[in-house]
Structures are given as C-alpha cells and as structure tokens.
Amino acid sequence: MKVTVSRKAHFNAAHRLYRKDWSHEKNDAIFGKCNNPNFHGHNYELIVSVTGEIDKETGYVIDMKVLKDLIKAEVEDAFDHKNLNLEVPEFKELNPTAENIVVIIYNKLKPKLESKLDLEVTLYETPRNFVTYSGQ
Numbered sequence: 001m002k003v004t005v006s007r008k009a010h011f012n013a014a015h016r017l018y019r020k021d022w023s024h025e026k027n028d029a030i031f032g033k034c035n036n037p038n039f040h041g042h043n044y045e046l047i048v049s050v051t052g053e054i055d056k057e058t059g060y061v062i063d064m065k066v067l068k069d070l071i072k073a074e075v076e077d078a079f080d081h082k083n084l085n086l087e088v089p090e091f092k093e094l095n096p097t098a099e100n101i102v103v104i105i106y107n108k109l110k111p112k113l114e115s116k117l118d119l120e121v122t123l124y125e126t127p128r129n130f131v132t133y134s135g136q
Contacts, residue, residue: 004120005061006049009071011080014041015096039083044101045124046075048109052117062117074108098125102133110135 017034018027027035034040048071052061082088084096090104102123110119120134 001054002051003054003061004049004051005064005067006047007064007067007071009046009048009068009076011044011046011076012041013044013079013082013084014039015084015091016040017095017097019095039085042125044079045127045130046071046105047122047124048105049120049122050113050117051120052114062113070109070112074112075105078108098123098129098131099133102131106133106135 015034016036016039017031022030048067050062050067054061079088079101084091084101088096091100094100094104102121105123106119106121109121113119118134120132122130122132124130
C-alpha cells in the first residue's frame with residue numbers, strides 16, 4: 001500500500017525573466033513586466049510530496065522532520081530572500097521561470113531521498129499560478 005505525505009514550505013525571491021541573446025523588444029514581447037531590468041519578487045509556496053510504502057516499524061513513509069530539514073537545507077536556505085538570477089548558481093545561465101525553478105528543486109531533493117520513494121514538487125508562483133514536476 002502506497003501513501004503520499006506532503007510538506008508545505010515557502011520562500012521569497014526576486015527574479016527577472018529574459019534571454020541575454022534576445023533584443024529588449026523581443027524580451028518585452030515574450031516576458032512583459034516579468035522582464036523588468038530591476039527584477040521583481042514573489043512569495044513562493046512549495047508543496048513537496050513523497051510517495052512510498054508505509055514502514056512497518058515506524059508507520060512512516062518518511063519522517064516529516066527529515067523532510068522538513070531537507071527542504072530547509074536544499075530550498076529555503078538556497079533560495080529565500082535571494083535574487084535568483086544573480087545569487088543562485090543554478091540560474092546563472094537558466095531563465096528562472098516557475099517551470100525551471102520546480103525542476104531545479106526536484107533535482108536538489110530527489111538524490112537525498114531513498115530511491116524507493118517517489119517525489120512530486122508543486123511550486124506556486126502566485127496563488128493562482130503554479131507548476132508541478134515529478135521527474136518525467
């Protein structure tokens with residue numbers, strides 16, 4: 001029997017969506033106000049879901065404190081109150097769209113989990129705009 005457990009977290013970060021190889025006009029046409037050269041910020045909400053068998057000894061799929069600490073170390077400490085474009089190495093050459101951020105978060109967390117566990121990450125950029133990635 002597989003069960004999914006989830007942990008919510010959040011971080012605040014600034015970013016700018018643009019491509020260095022495009023003209024200002026093309027960046028404006030594609031990314032609009034998200035192309036602000038002075039950056040803009042979001043209060044990101046994160047849901048990290050882990051699916052697996054319930055351990056017969058502990059009754060856990062994963063110890064939630066372990067999951068909490070992993071999210072803090074790999075995501076919150078790395079992204080919170082940062083300019084993603086300038087301060088987060090993964091985005092030096094990668095446009096920090098919600099789609100790219102969720103894949104980076106997944107790739108940071110997945111290797112730290114037991115291989116028998118499945119992972120799904122949902123990232124809310126705004127209360128109405130969110131993306132989900134599960135490794136496919």
